[in-house]
Amino acid sequence: MADHDHDHDHDxxxxxxxxxxxxxxxLEIALRELCxxxxxxxxxxxxxxxxxxxxxxxxxxxxxxxxxWLDPDFKALAVADPMAASKEVGVDWLEPTxxxxxxxxxxxxxxxxxxxxxxxxxxxxxxxxxxxxxxNSPEWYRTPNYRRxxxxxxRQVLSEFGLYLDEDVEIRVQDSxxxxxxxxxxxxxxxxxxxxEDQLTEIVTRDCLIGVALPRAGVTTNVVVATxxxxxxxxx
Amino acid sequence: xxxxxxxxxxxxxxxxVLREIVTQNQVWPRMAAKYxxxxxxxxxxxxxxxxxxALDHCASDADxxxxxxxxxxxxxxxxxxYSGLPYPESQLVSLAHSLVRRGVITEPELIQRLSAVxxxxxx
Numbered sequence: 001m002a003d004h005d006h007d008h009d010h011d012x013x014x015x016x017x018x019x020x021x022x023x024x025x026x027l028e029i030a031l032r033e034l035c036x037x038x039x040x041x042x043x044x045x046x047x048x049x050x051x052x053x054x055x056x057x058x059x060x061x062x063x064x065x066x067x068x069w070l071d072p073d074f075k076a077l078a079v080a081d082p083m084a085a086s087k088e089v090g091v092d093w094l095e096p097t098x099x100x101x102x103x104x105x106x107x108x109x110x111x112x113x114x115x116x117x118x119x120x121x122x123x124x125x126x127x128x129x130x131x132x133x134x135x136n137s138p139e140w141y142r143t144p145n146y147r148r149x150x151x152x153x154x155r156q157v158l159s160e161f162g163l164y165l166d167e168d169v170e171i172r173v174q175d176s177x178x179x180x181x182x183x184x185x186x187x188x189x190x191x192x193x194x195x196x197e198d199q200l201t202e203i204v205t206r207d208c209l210i211g212v213a214l215p216r217a218g219v220t221t222n223v224v225v226a227t228x229x230x231x232x233x234x235x236x
Numbered sequence: 237x238x239x240x241x242x243x244x245x246x247x248x249x250x251x252x253v254l255r256e257i258v259t260q261n262q263v264w265p266r267m268a269a270k271y272x273x274x275x276x277x278x279x280x281x282x283x284x285x286x287x288x289x290a291l292d293h294c295a296s297d298a299d300x301x302x303x304x305x306x307x308x309x310x311x312x313x314x315x316x317x318y319s320g321l322p323y324p325e326s327q328l329v330s331l332a333h334s335l336v337r338r339g340v341i342t343e344p345e346l347i348q349r350l351s352a353v354x355x356x357x358x359x
Contacts, residue, residue, distance in 0.1 A: 016272040018279075021357045022262035023350075024325050028280040029357075030349040031332055032287050034341050040300060041290035050286030126307035136285065139323050144311055178303060 057135040058206040060089040061183055064110075064133070065209070066200035069188040075112075078185065082110045091133045106179045108133075111172070111211075118169050119184045120158065120211030122150045123176040130181040134209055138222075141210065151175070161212040184211040191217040246309050246337040248317050253347050254329050254336075258318065263325050281324050288331065299338040309334045 036043050064085055068075035078085035083093050086108070093108055108130060111119035123129065124147050129137040140146050150157045154171045158164075165171065174182045186208050192200060207213035207222040264278040292303045301309060313330040314321070321329060335341045 018267045018271045018273055020262075020267075021354060022267055022278075023257040023260050024262060024264075024278065024328055025280050026350055026353045026357065027257060027332055028284050028287065028328055029353045030346060031328075031335065031341070032283065033353070034345060034349055035287070035291065035335075038296075038298065038340070040294045040296045040298060040340070045293075046283075046286045046290045048286075049289035050283050053282040053285035053289070126304055126311075142323075144315070 053136060056131055058133075058204075058209055059201065060086070060091045061130075061133045061209050062201045062204035063089045063197065065185050065204045066197045068185060069200055070197055075185075078110050079112060082108050085110075086133055089133075093132055108181050108183075110185050111174055111182055112185045113187050113211075115187070116169055117172060118165055118211065119172050119174055119182075120150065120154065121174050121176055121182045121184060122147055124148065124151050125175075125177060128176040128178055128181065130176075130183050134183060134206060138206070158212060161207070163213055183209050186211075186215050189215050189217055246313075246334050248313060248333075249337075250317070251333055251336050251343060253343060253350065254332055258321060258329065263322050265322060277324060280328075284324060284328055284331075288327075291331075298340045300340055301334055301338065306331065306334065 032046060035041060036046070064078060067089070068078050068085075074085065074088070077088075086093055111121070113119055121130075122141075127137055127142040127147070129141060131137070146157065151173055154173050155165065158171070176182055186204070188200070189203070192203070202220045203215045203217065205213065205215070205220065205222045208215045213222065267273070267278075268275065288306065291300055291306065294300055310327055310330040313333055314323075314326040317333070318326045318329050332341075332346070336343055336346060
């Protein structure tokens with residue numbers, strides 16, 4: 001940046017940014033441009049998928065759950081026709097990007113928890129995830145550690161997220177795939193009587209919708225856990 | 237096109253230009269700390285997401301990996317050749333490796349493009 005002479009303090013008025021071009025930034029652009037030039041996809045297709053990736057988040061799914069807790073008819077719709085219920089919270093599974101689904105899924109299902117059954121989702125094969133309604137998957141969801149171990153040791157893996165379920169609660173691990181996506185509808189927690197839909201939406205975090213946490217009054221952020229040890233420590 | 241039964245279908249032999257990038261180690265946690273930035277992921281992350289989605293949905297005659305193969309190769313390479321990289325750098329470099337080793341992009345043209353892009357960004 002050129003030297004300039006004025007009386008404001010950039011340190012206080014401008015958020016810091018990485019002020020150098022990194023090899024990774026250059027690599028992403030180079031790959032993308034070469035693919036576009038080879039006709040593999042268009043710049044417009046890439047832009048729209050990127051826009052989709054930036055806009056999606058878990059809020060629509062949280063609202064779907066909150067509304068289901070308050071409205072038995074809506075809950076019945078969510079179970080019987082989850083695509084229609086998704087539309088009512090602003091997610092059109094068939095056109096989430098405005099030009100077609102970003103996956104070739106053919107079905108979406110909402111797994112309803114009960115006092116004796118707890119659901120948790122995984123994609124053992126790769127990292128399929130209900131992105132249109134839950135946003136991008138967290139890094140740990142993509143790791144072989146979670147994908148392989150959850151299926152075999154669900155109670156142990158959930159405990160690593162701080163979720164300890166009674167032995168009499170059955171854990172059902174639902175494996176996703178490219179054509180079939182799932183989300184969990186947890187039970188409404190206690191101490192939320194008379195709460196509004198907006199209040200309830202705030203406590204249905206992404207992790208609750210995956211099934212590695214339970215909603216609780218006053219908890220509005222996902223737990224931070226060391227589900228993957230430092231396999232790839234970054235050296236200084 | 238799809239990897240059969242999981243595992244990587246591309247050779248995990250070294251790609252020199254990618255090794256050089258790994259060696260430079262401009263990974264986001266280091267860069268963010270250096271400049272006091274608190275964004276958890278690098279700014280190119282969503283563009284990489286868009287790139288992967290666009291690849292997964294392309295109908296190309298080139299040997300572009302499908303979703304399953306791309307993820308299998310990423311898993312295999314991130315656990316071996318690029319195990320020193322954090323995510324999403326490991327995802328990006330693994331994807332580049334897959335595209336080079338599959339012949340979708342040649343190493344010389346990648347080297348040339350990297351140079352051109354850097355010159356443009358620094359110009």
